[in-house]
Amino acid sequence: MIYMDTVSEVEQWARARGLDRPSNSSKQLIKLMEEVGELSAAYNKGQQNKVIDSMGDIQVVLIILCMQLGVGYGTSLLDACRQIKYRKGKMINGSFVKADNKRLKKRNEWLEQTNCDLNKEIEAAYERIHQLTIKIEEMF
Known part of the structure; x- marks a missing residue:
């Protein structure tokens, strides 16, 4: 249940900032690619803390993208x-x-x-x- 609570917190955070609008989905997709790039860079450099941070960031971006597209994460x-x-x-x-x-x-x-x-x-x-x-x- 903790996982779904965290998803809910991210969704609330996104709504409070107006990030849940479908018109923002192309920007969110670009953000996803940026985060994947950061993950790749951190992985290649052996920076474990940045790898973990990037994995979390990617999930946050995916949760918001799902909201924007009307897809349940x-x-x-x-x-x-x-x-x-x-x-x-x-x-x-x-x-x-x-x-x-x-x-x-x-x-x-x-x-x-x-x-x-x-x-x-x-x-x-x-x-x-x-x-x-x-x-x-x-x-x-």
């Missing part, structure tokens, strides 16, 4: 996890290369269709929790 992460869960492939030169498997693709399509309604329900529940959290904070 948690839902997108859950979808990605479900997609890779059964992915088959092999390591080639230190990178995972997924197998081209028609049966696997059909299974993933079925899972995607089956989980679509569930994802919508999760996102709606998360939004209700988020709105209740805001109301509770306003009371104090």
Whole structure:
């Protein structure tokens, strides 16, 4: 729950600064690329503290970009996890290369269709929790 609380804090921070507007999404995408560049530089220089900072910055930028595009951050992460869960492939030169498997693709399509309604329900529940959290904070 701590993770989703942190996501909620980032969303509140972004709303307070007007960063949640869809018109800002192209700028947010540029910001994402800048942060990935900083991560790469820190990694190549062996600067562990900057690597950690960059990873956090990238997540903040992604959370805000998801807000701007109307995509649930948690839902997108859950979808990605479900997609890779059964992915088959092999390591080639230190990178995972997924197998081209028609049966696997059909299974993933079925899972995607089956989980679509569930994802919508999760996102709606998360939004209700988020709105209740805001109301509770306003009371104090």
